[in-house]
Amino acid sequence: MxxxxxxxxxxxxxxxxxxxxxxxxxxxxxxxxxxxxxxxxxxxxxxxxxxxxxxxxxxxxxxxxxNSHSEFFRDTLTFSVLESIVLPAILIRLKSQNRKEIRIWSAACASGQEVYSIAILLEEIKRNTTAPFTYRIFATDQSNIQIKKAIEGKYHISALNKMSLKRVNDWFIIDGEMVSMKQELKKNVEFSVFDLLHPSLSSPPVSIFGDFDIVFCANLLFYYKDEFRKLILSKVSKSLASDGYLITGETEREIVRRNNFIELFPRSAIFKMNSTYFKMRNENFDEGNIQYRA
Ligand SMILES: C[S@@+](CC[C@H](N)C(=O)[O-])C[C@H]1O[C@@H](n2cnc3c(N)ncnc32)[C@H](O)[C@@H]1O
Known part of the structure; x- marks a missing residue:
């Protein structure tokens, strides 16, 4: 073999x-x-x-x-913990730190369903809260083709299977067999091509500095060899704010747990760095003999 x-x-x-x-x-x-x-x-x-x-x-x-398959609100438990616990906690922290902006990185966004799911949650919270906040989502993928699809934000109607009728009415424009995202979901999103195996950068240049409250790195770790998973997780950890959250795919929980992250809520695939790793994260990661893509 x-x-x-x-x-x-x-x-x-x-x-x-x-x-x-x-x-x-x-x-x-x-x-x-x-x-x-x-x-x-x-x-x-x-x-x-x-x-x-x-x-x-x-x-x-x-x-x-x-493998660029993606879905809206892909892992139900993850998105429900994000909506009911993580985002409200970030809003409280924002207030205590006198900050106004939530910074999120969707690091392998494929054709955009993950990004628009996050934007929907944030817009819905905005509608229901009196505390003013803004947000920016940096949406990246290594594939130019996927980024173009994500920017277009147009999907087959079957993509709405997991969505409530209210969300469909609020956030999508239906045109026959196809649906498009409403423009207001795009205004706080910056799409760009970025390879997580970049030889030196830890986060997309367009974000200027990392310091993300949340990094989504979902459903790509499982297909890499262990040394590349470690490298990607090291980059993600450097780009997270000190109390930031990492969100992966449900099937990748074990990989992340083995690499110095602690799962915050059982089976949620939502993590924080453990404190030792957090202290070490500014030291150079030993990249050994890892061969990057040409
Ligand atoms: C299965 S999709 C996951 C999409 C989305 N995160 C989700 O969970 O629905 C995996 C995506 O990871 C992207 N990807 C794989 N390796 C990458 C890398 N080194 N840097 C950036 N994106 C990568 C692929 O191009 C693909 O679009």
């Missing part, structure tokens, strides 16, 4: 310029098995021959590895 994986890493790099050797072996194996089943080929060797002959298949495989 390892040999075939090495060959596939090399082929994808030579054909598409994409370095897949950063991905977790189990994740790659699962994607490859899905493709083997899809083509009804017998084994990895046959699939590899097919892959060598077909540019289309190489690019489909590349897309599967990049």
């Amino acid at each position: 390892k040999n075939f994986l090495d060959q596939i890493h090399t082929t994808l790099y030579e054909k598409l310029g994409f370095k897949t050797n950063v991905f977790d072996d189990a994740f790659i194996e699962k994607v490859l098995l899905d493709r083997i089943q899809f083509h009804s080929v017998l084994n990895l060797e046959e699939y590899f021959q097919l892959l060598l002959k077909s540019k289309d298949e190489a690019s489909i495989l590349n897309e599967k590895l990049l």
Whole structure:
């Protein structure tokens, strides 16, 4: 298997310029098995021959590895704890620190559903509170294509499955089979391309300084090798405000817990840095021999 994986890493790099050797072996194996089943080929060797002959298949495989699936209010428990506990706590802290702005980074925003879900929560809180506050969401992804989709904010109507009718009426414009986000959800969002494996930067240049109250880094850690997960989490920790929150995908909770973060509410996928890690975070992370993407 390892040999075939090495060959596939090399082929994808030579054909598409994409370095897949950063991905977790189990994740790659699962994607490859899905493709083997899809083509009804017998084994990895046959699939590899097919892959060598077909540019289309190489690019489909590349897309599967990049995995840009997203949903509005994706993890129900996470968003409900965010709405009822975390955001109100941040508002209280804002007041005590004499600050007005909540700073949020959605670090792998894909086509934007996560960003607009956060903006909906914040706009709804604004409508129901007398305490004035502003917010800025920095929404980034490594993929230019995903960022363009996120800026457009247009989705198939099936994307609204988890949404209450009130939210649909309040925040979406329906046009046949498609829905678009209302403009007011975009006014406090800055979209830009940013690679979390950037060799030196810890947060997107457009944010100027990190100091985020919340960083969403959801549903991408699981597909990286452990050293890259550590690197991404180290960057995120440097960009968080001292009492900031990290939010990941529900399936990534174990990875985050193993890396110096404490889950604040059971099963919520909402974390804070542990105090030792917090003290260490300004020291240079040992990046060893990590090979970054070309
Ligand atoms: C499965 S989507 C998750 C989208 C959203 N966070 C969610 O949970 O619904 C994963 C996204 O991570 C992005 N991604 C993967 N590696 C990245 C990196 N090194 N830097 C920035 N974005 C990355 C991919 O382009 C993809 O859009």
